Amino acid sequence: MDAAELVFARRGYHGASVDEIAREAGATTGALYSNFASKEELFLALFERSARSDVGEYSEVFESEGTPDGEARAVADLWMRILRERPHYFPLIVEFWAYAIREPQLREPLAVRFATLRAAAAHLIAEGAEHRGISMSEELAGRLGMVVTALGNGLALQKLIDPDAVPDDLYGDVLVLLFRALATLAGQSGEPDGAES
Numbered sequence: 001m002d003a004a005e006l007v008f009a010r011r012g013y014h015g016a017s018v019d020e021i022a023r024e025a026g027a028t029t030g031a032l033y034s035n036f037a038s039k040e041e042l043f044l045a046l047f048e049r050s051a052r053s054d055v056g057e058y059s060e061v062f063e064s065e066g067t068p069d070g071e072a073r074a075v076a077d078l079w080m081r082i083l084r085e086r087p088h089y090f091p092l093i094v095e096f097w098a099y100a101i102r103e104p105q106l107r108e109p110l111a112v113r114f115a116t117l118r119a120a121a122a123h124l125i126a127e128g129a130e131h132r133g134i135s136m137s138e139e140l141a142g143r144l145g146m147v148v149t150a151l152g153n154g155l156a157l158q159k160l161i162d163p164d165a166v167p168d169d170l171y172g173d174v175l176v177l178l179f180r181a182l183a184t185l186a187g188q189s190g191e192p193d194g195a196e197s
Contacts, residue, residue, distance in 0.1 A: 009088035076172035
């Protein structure tokens with residue numbers, strides 16, 4: 001898996017070959033195929049490993065903060081740090097995503113993995129809302145998880161093209177504003193619960 005990450009980062013998804021990954025790992029191509037049926041399967045496993053690691057990190061930084069605003073900012077700051085310290089990670093996801101939407105058999109496996117990331121975001125949002133005294137339905141937390149994830153990905157795309165155009169604190173600023181707005185709505189109407197909120 002480590003060898004695959006290095007080769008995918010160096011060559012991109014399309015340029016990476018199973019032979020090169022096997023050589024990087026000090027293994028034979030046959031050994032690689034005994035664990036993964038295809039390059040696509042290897043990439044999906046690699047993405048899943050990275051996502052699982054990232055979700056664990058998000059939970060840790062979230063729980064280490066003592067204030068609601070600090071929670072939102074810490075999660076956003078971690079995403080900006082991942083983009084800064086692992087500059088190959090997000091471009092590779094985008095490259096594979098573009099490939100997967102043209103290959104129907106890959107859409108569902110990739111969608112399942114993205115759904116896991118959204119669910120993790122929804123869980124943290126529900127926890128953050130609870131810390132602010134906001135009653136939130138599972139459906140609303142899920143929708144906000146989608147929005148927060150899409151916002152992070154959109155800012156990452158902008159940052160890839162023009163890093164200086166996206167300040168590192170922008171994502172955190174927006175998440176803090178979002179939660180403050182939810183808290184205000186909760187105070188005015190009882191609870192921001194349901195699809196119409």
